[in-house]
Amino acid sequence: MVIGPAWLGDVVMAQALVKTLVAQQCVVDMSSPSWCHPVLARMPEVSQAIALDLPRNQCAWRQWRAYGKQFKQHGYDQVFVLPNTWKSAFIAWSAGIKRRVGWVGEQRWGLLNDIRRLDIQKWPNMVQRYVALAHDAHWCGEDYPRPRLQVDQAAIPTILARHQRTLPQQPVVILCPGAAFGVTRRWPVNYFATIANRFIEQGKQVWLYGSHKEQPLAEQIQVLTQGRCVDFTGLALDQAIDLMSLADLVVSNDSGLMHVAAALDIPTIVIYGSTAPDYTFPLTDRAHMLIERLACQPCFRKTCRYGHLACLNRITPDQVLRVADESFIG
Numbered sequence: 001m002v003i004g005p006a007w008l009g010d011v012v013m014a015q016a017l018v019k020t021l022v023a024q025q026c027v028v029d030m031s032s033p034s035w036c037h038p039v040l041a042r043m044p045e046v047s048q049a050i051a052l053d054l055p056r057n058q059c060a061w062r063q064w065r066a067y068g069k070q071f072k073q074h075g076y077d078q079v080f081v082l083p084n085t086w087k088s089a090f091i092a093w094s095a096g097i098k099r100r101v102g103w104v105g106e107q108r109w110g111l112l113n114d115i116r117r118l119d120i121q122k123w124p125n126m127v128q129r130y131v132a133l134a135h136d137a138h139w140c141g142e143d144y145p146r147p148r149l150q151v152d153q154a155a156i157p158t159i160l161a162r163h164q165r166t167l168p169q170q171p172v173v174i175l176c177p178g179a180a181f182g183v184t185r186r187w188p189v190n191y192f193a194t195i196a197n198r199f200i201e202q203g204k205q206v207w208l209y210g211s212h213k214e215q216p217l218a219e220q221i222q223v224l225t226q227g228r229c230v231d232f233t234g235l236a237l238d239q240a241i242d243l244m245s246l247a248d249l250v251v252s253n254d255s256g257l258m259h260v261a262a263a264l265d266i267p268t269i270v271i272y273g274s275t276a277p278d279y280t281f282p283l284t285d286r287a288h289m290l291i292e293r294l295a296c297q298p299c300f301r302k303t304c305r306y307g308h309l310a311c312l313n314r315i316t317p318d319q320v321l322r323v324a325d326e327s328f329i330g
Helices: 008-022 034-040 061-072 086-094 125-132 153-162 189-202 214-223 237-244 256-263 317-328
Strands: 028-032 046-051 079-080 101-103 114-116 171-178 205-208 247-252 270-272 287-291
Touching: 008 034, 008 125, 028 034, 028 247, 028 270, 034 237, 061 270, 061 317, 079 086, 086 101, 153 237, 171 256, 189 205, 189 214, 189 317, 205 214, 214 237, 237 256, 247 256, 247 317, 256 270, 270 317, 287 317
Parallel strands: 028 046, 079 101, 101 114, 171 205, 171 247, 247 270, 270 287
Antiparallel strands: none
């Protein structure tokens, strides 16, 4: 069992660990919030997806014990606990799984019996920290498999037909203006609208992507582009994966959809604000990362302590368009 993280991008990166374990002749089940299961379904290495819907920032002993009891029925030999939370380690312990592997995290001595101390110099980024759990302490962190999601090609025409669309004849650019983390990861909406207008003038289709929570952002972009974009916000996650495979370019904030695009090996331009690619970056050679290295960046905060969001505002639409023209679909 791999007890997976709760964020979409982290779940995608966790496939690197699953691939590593399968290469070591393991059969791997993975737990995650149920809304992430469409992503797990696109990972052929995952034998079974197990729902783990934990309330955030709450103490729910009965629910934690119930999940432990459920896991115990599967008879797992080993569990890898990816979240650093105490409750995730408690679930693994209450399941009675013989070997319980994870980082120290929230003082989880006793709950985990193969507990690791993190060497941030050796494993500076998240995907390395996931994969390191499948190796001994001597693993250098340089050789790990990249996430790659499967696509249901046969489903694509049906999905498009439901939205009164056909297979595109022009290049497709997908814009992902949202980020669940907050405003410090969101490039300005008017900047997204500016590049959308330019791509449309070049004869390209522009699709807007995100969860239902990003629909207000998409509506603002539609106003600024006279409704010329195709709004796919709120699309079911499995359908979003399938349609994203048609893209010639994705422009995204540092978000879960950025990691999905990388796992589909699509050319991607990533805009970083309060975060930095040193820790979580797109796991593909076809990505270009734009970042303003300010004195206060990265801060990893949900709000800008100075109120200017200069890390985002100083990355101009012209910069993004220049990268697109020179590197991807010009």
